[in-house]
Amino acid sequence: MSSWRDRWKSRLPRIAVVAHDLFMVWLVWQALHRLRWGVLPDAPSLPWWSTEVALVIAAQGLVFWQVGLYRGLWRFAGIPDLWNIVKACVLGLFAIGLALFLYNRLAMVPRTVLVLYPLALMGLLGAPRLLYRAWKDSGVELSDKSSVRILILGAGRAGEALVRDLRRFGSYQPVGFLDDAVRLRGSKVQGVPVLGRVQDVAEIARETAAKLLVIAMPSADANALQRVVMACERTGLPFRMVPRLQDVLEGRYLPGELKEVAIEDLLGRQPVMPDWKAIRSWLGARSVLVTGAGGSIGSELCRQSARHGARRIALVELDELALVTTETVLRRDFPDVELVPVLGDCGDPAVIEHALKLAEPEAVFHAAAYKQVPVLELQLREAVRNNVLATETVARACRDAGVGTFVLISTDKAVDPVNVLGATKRLAEMVCQALADQRATRFVTVRFGNVLDSAGSVVPLFREQIRAGGPVTVTDPEVTRFFMTIPEACQLILQASAIGTHEAIYTLDMGEPVPIRLLAEQMIRLAGKQPGRDIAIVYTGLRPGEKLHETLFHADERYRRTSHPKILQAEPREVTWAQIEGTLAQLREASRRYDLDALNRLLRTAVPEFRPVGVHPNYQGSATVVAFPARNARKV
DSSP, rough: OOOHHHHHHHHHHHHHHHHHHHHHHHHHHHHHHHHHHHTTTTOOOOSSSOOOHHHHHHHHHHHHHTTTTSSSSSGGOOOOHHHHHHHHHHHHHHHHHHHHHHHHHTTTOOOHHHHHHHHHHHHHHHHHHHHHHHHHHHHHGGGTTTTTEEEEEEEEEHHHHHHHHHHHHHEEEEEEOOOOOOOTTTOEEEEEEEEEOGHHHHHHHHTOOOOOEEEEEEEHHHHHHHHHHHHHHHHHOOEOOOOOOHHHHHTTTOTOOOOOOGGGGSSSOOOOOOHHHHHHHHTTTTTEEETTTTSSHHHHHHHEEEEEOOEEEEEESOOOOHHHHHHHHHHHHHHTSSEEEEEETTTTTHHHHHHHHOOOOSEEEOOOOOOOHHHHHHOHHHHHHIIIIIHHHHHHHHHHHHEEEEEEEEEGGGOOOOSSHHHHHHHHHHHHHHHOOOOEEEEEEEOOOOOOOOOOOOOHHHHHHHHOOOOEEOOOOOOOOOOEOOHHHHHHHHHHHHHOOOSSEEEOOSSOEEHHHHHHHHHHTTTTTOOOTOOOOOOOOOOOOOOOOOOOOOOOEEEEEEESTTEEOOOOOOOOOOHHHHHHHHHHHHHHHTHHHHHHHHHHHTTOOOOOOOOOTTSSSSSOOOOOOOOOOOOO
């Protein structure tokens, strides 16, 4: 009984709308007839109801329904709804004319009534809808004295849409816009005045008693956004921003949701826009396997693959908690994608062969690797075992199984390597290149720079240091790095994989490198603090294996543009299996014996451009290194 009552209550608003519209049809028809005949002295008597009136209402009502006039809501009435009303009124005139012609040959129906009928009906149907929408948007029914006063920076489309959204919540009160456009000065947007320029935000925020600032400039470049953020920081008020459309479309934010200003918004580089059509064409309905599926890159690769059409994803991961976490999120967000979780070390031939047999993948993304530079300087054996030998195990198994594409995820540190991470990754690239013998399997290598917010990266470290009150530790005031976001890195991997070249090395045209000092300062400011005053920055000196500036290209690798304007393809250097095979056998034997000296010697021989810099005092091998001069920690 209660369910029937609930269904009836839910239908009442729509029934009321239908009744309103049909009443307006009756009213217009009666009013036009009485106005037309009222000018004549011998006007006939007009009934308030007749078969003719019933046919008019029935014909017009049927057109209303067919046009879809009742699929929209008055609360959100706009141009599409008005266009539907225009179509319904014009088509309704033809339907009424046909019905009355068949009934009485249009007897007693003045031609002026037929001409004026659609125009009058448009006004009586459209005006109530727009008035109701305006009343709702004005917030008349939500006059809450305790609502938060908001100042909006940016009076464009994003700002106008934000005002409408905020008024629906009722707990927020937009008190004004700030915009640098002179033409907007003194005007109103959605009834909210434009009070001044963005740089005057501190003064205007005090005058309006604003409690929250919202940056509604989703298309602003990084330099403009930096200026706006600095202006907001001077007010001491909390601030948020409207997310970019791409972030909303990719599901990272809900429509109307505000987000905190993130460090990637301020880094000065526009994100790379992938060719989604090419990616979906290559990835759609495929089965893929991802090693290191619980890591930052691996888990995002799984999400991107699921989002863009993969039918089956095998997750190979050594960490059981990371495996369960990634699998749970994927099952929640992509219930139609078949998941094949495999717990184990991908360097174990039995594990990878088992995973390949279960998933039968057409593409394998090898994301499993150790990547912490200072840690690997002390852990040479594990770096070689995981980054080189495990890569050879996975790549060989994929080739033997006839996998269509094998993608090695590498790093810019593999170019002219100066640390164990770079050297092992370069050797892994050489292994894949040597295994590529023009069989069915395509071997693709993708290099990119530092990934923001990945596990163990500098961003979460800085964030934790800021949360603890500082100091923030930076190795050197001059050190720079190339940066990209986790989703962007994974999009690059998919884009490069979709290009289709055999035995290729791809890298991203990442623009200008970012000073780590600037990154630290920006993060401190985003936390509402001032660098050097509230949070100290301490320079600790370059760590073992680190260099001031990374490079994206090797001198002997000639790069050329690809079909994607931001992806470059290198011409691989000559590598033969005869060169690599003996080295791998010796590395496996030295790894089995935990012989660090032999591992170091073999790595230096296999990667002749490897020039180690810095040395850790606890390093147990006998490597010859170029040490940096000692540097005392300096604080600013």
